[in-house]
Amino acid sequence: MSSTHWSLVEAAALLLEPEEREVVLGDLAEAGEKGLRAVLGVLGLIAWRQVTAWREWRPWLAAFGVAMPGSFFLMGASISVSAGAAAWIYGGALTPAASAQLICEAVLLVAWSWTGGFVVGSISRRTLWVSAALCLSPCTVCLAEFRSQTLSRPCLMVFLIPALAGVLMGLRIRRIPFPIAMTLAVIVTSFLLPKLTTQPGWMSAWAVVWPAWYLVVVARRAKVAEAQAR
Amino acid sequence: MLGEFEYLLITAAAGLGDGAYGAAIREEIETSTGRTCSIGALYTTIERLETKGLLKTWMGEATAQRGGRAKRMIRVTPKGVRAAKDFYDAVAKVSRGASWVTHRGSTS
Numbered sequence: 001m002s003s004t005h006w007s008l009v010e011a012a013a014l015l016l017e018p019e020e021r022e023v024v025l026g027d028l029a030e031a032g033e034k035g036l037r038a039v040l041g042v043l044g045l046i047a048w049r050q051v052t053a054w055r056e057w058r059p060w061l062a063a064f065g066v067a068m069p070g071s072f073f074l075m076g077a078s079i080s081v082s083a084g085a086a087a088w089i090y091g092g093a094l095t096p097a098a099s100a101q102l103i104c105e106a107v108l109l110v111a112w113s114w115t116g117g118f119v120v121g122s123i124s125r126r127t128l129w130v131s132a133a134l135c136l137s138p139c140t141v142c143l144a145e146f147r148s149q150t151l152s153r154p155c156l157m158v159f160l161i162p163a164l165a166g167v168l169m170g171l172r173i174r175r176i177p178f179p180i181a182m183t184l185a186v187i188v189t190s191f192l193l194p195k196l197t198t199q200p201g202w203m204s205a206w207a208v209v210w211p212a213w214y215l216v217v218v219a220r221r222a223k224v225a226e227a228q229a230r
Numbered sequence: 231m232l233g234e235f236e237y238l239l240i241t242a243a244a245g246l247g248d249g250a251y252g253a254a255i256r257e258e259i260e261t262s263t264g265r266t267c268s269i270g271a272l273y274t275t276i277e278r279l280e281t282k283g284l285l286k287t288w289m290g291e292a293t294a295q296r297g298g299r300a301k302r303m304i305r306v307t308p309k310g311v312r313a314a315k316d317f318y319d320a321v322a323k324v325s326r327g328a329s330w331v332t333h334r335g336s337t338s
Contacts (some may be wrong), residue, residue, distance in 0.1 A: 019289065024269055026292070026299030027253040044270030052274065 005035035012042040016049070017125065053126040062124035067131040069207035070116045071138045074159035077109045082155035108191050110162040111184060112208040117163035119211035121170025128167070135163075178219040185212035232284075232317040238263065239275055240284060240314045244306045251290060251301040252276070276304065284310030 009028060013021045024045065028038050053059055084102035088094050094102065120131045139160075143153050175181075189209055232240070242258040243250040252272060259267045279285040290301035306314070325331050 020273065022299045023252060023289075023302040024273065026296035026301060027256065027269065029297040029299065030253045030293075030295050031257070041269035044268050045273055046270075048270045048274040052277075 005039060009038045009042055012039060012046065015046045015129075016042075049126055053124075058123040059127035059130065062120045063127065063131045063134050066116050066120050066207055066211055067135040068138065070112075070211075071135040071159075073205055073208055074109070074113055074116070074163070075139065075142055075156050077105065077112065078156055078158035081105050081109050082158060104191065108188065109159055111188050111212075113159040113162040114166035114169075115184060115188065115211045115215065116208055117166025118170040118176070119166075119214055121167035122174050123170075125171055128171075175218045175222055176215060178216070178223050181212070181215040181219040185216045188212040231320065232313050235271065235275055236279060236284075237314055237317045239272070239279065240306055240310050243285065243304045244311065244314065250304045250306075252304070253296075253301070255304065276302075279310065282309075283307060284313055 010025065013025055016024060024042060028041070033041065081102070084094075084098070084105060088099070088102060120135075121128065124131055139157055142156055146153050146156055148155075176184075189212065192205055192209055238259050239255060242255045242262070246254050246258060252269075256267045256269070256272050259265070259272075276285060276287065280287055284307055286305045286307055287302050290303040292298050292300045
């Protein structure tokens, strides 16, 4: 096989999960599969995998229940935290109340983003690229429209850092221990209650709350299953 | 009941025994049937059969022939053997009396 064709095969295989990628590329190398047939074979497998994955409810929930609505809400939270941080850095010392509020908002931003990222990573590994695209498309539009004298555009996307950490963790493990999940869910919900019931944008606020409770349910089920197995 | 391709895959894996893995099964199917077996069809079927508990897979050793990449080893489970036998019995039963069946029971 020419190096160009093999490069194409390897590039296409990047869309497969690491273990499957290794197996498929090994099979193709061993069979001495020729150019276009190898490329089409890998693309065919990717297509099969996507069709199979989208037959389940999880990728839909991850993409349209967390990634897209969550990104609207978290961009707002990112601006709020960035504005508070800018006031603290450039405006001098904050009042104790303002400092406490800033710390609280920063912690919540990390908790919301990490939780959402973890759930997306753990329930939609094969369709992660769609969730990522749906999360980034509102960011792209907002980046173009964002105008502020005091804040730079990257401030919109502060939430992406903890979210990415959550995705990476979610790809490695499927659940977190029950006590941690419960603590996270209680913190995330209690601080968001006013937004959930009164303010506009409650739907996108829900998108950052339910993943925390989903983690509680998953952790609880695992705990019950372990207890029954003993 | 198994599908035709599922039966072919289980039978090829059972025949290869300890040497059953993706590329070997694919070659066996292509040689036996004269039909092309795509990587996509092979691995989606393997995953489906494993989900049903008819196959068990694990990562095997890497070889130089494969560019240092690991194999996905495959073993047919007892449930898979039963499913393949049921399929074979059904085909054998429905084929009785068909003109192309060479080993018919004696009629004389």
